[in-house]
Amino acid sequence: MTDGIRFRATTKSDLDACTELLSAAGLPVADVSLERLALIAERDGKACGLIGLESYGPVGLLRSLVIDPSCRNAGLGRRLVSALEQQARSQGIDELWLLTIDADRFFERLGYRREKRDSAPPAIVATGEFSGLCPDDAVLMRKRLAT
Template sequence: MRGLVTFREATATDLPVVENLLIAADLSLAGVQPHFPDFVLAVQGNEVLGVAGLERYGPHGLLRSVAVRADQQGRGLGQALTREMIERATAAGLETLALLTTTAAAFFPKLGFTPVTRDKLPAALQASSQLQGGCPASAVVLHLALPQGGLS
């Protein structure tokens, strides 16, 4: 990557770019709009290189929509976005973070997530469109307990 990559909150004007990234990554658009204030972009200058989103349900969060532009993949940006979202979820006082994936089951355990069955997820997460069919039943479910009181 050339230049500094920074993270910033997504704004309403970013929605078309984010939707295009998600479509290119074959990720669901279901539920994106109502949770868009909790989406974060990886940017270089004015270019959006990647995205990650968070859905909040009480003290639990669902990490979703982690996508990196095809020409930027393999450079650690997906890991950096995921770490950024873990830090933000922890700072927001969330207790757990879960995710569903059909393509990256080997990626997220490197960042501390462990596989679980859907019935082990907090009941509050069942409100997510991702768990109501936005993500197929074949998706792998991963879970992460977040440190309480912030990162040390």
């Protein structure tokens, strides 16, 4: 990539940097774990974005998209979502769900659609994000992934 940003799978050594990024953005950190963090974007060895994924068979929960302010407005969020969608497809995930407080318009531009909370599949309802980490007024969204 010409902007010097590269994506890679998160590792245990990334947990502190990921927690810092999430905290700075006001996102939940109570259940941060390597299993929930999928990809990290870095420039010059410094974390500048991340995105998470929880897999539940054919459905997945997109988690914790966050971009450091110094890397915003350059399409990094869109690129991270696209990379995560490719990863999800390779894991056999047919649709991604997410909860957001203020990024619904961003995700709509990427093909996600608003859904009623009672339409979420049981695996998504059972997640900590759905059942308590995100407020009840968070927007639930879904995207069917093309195969």
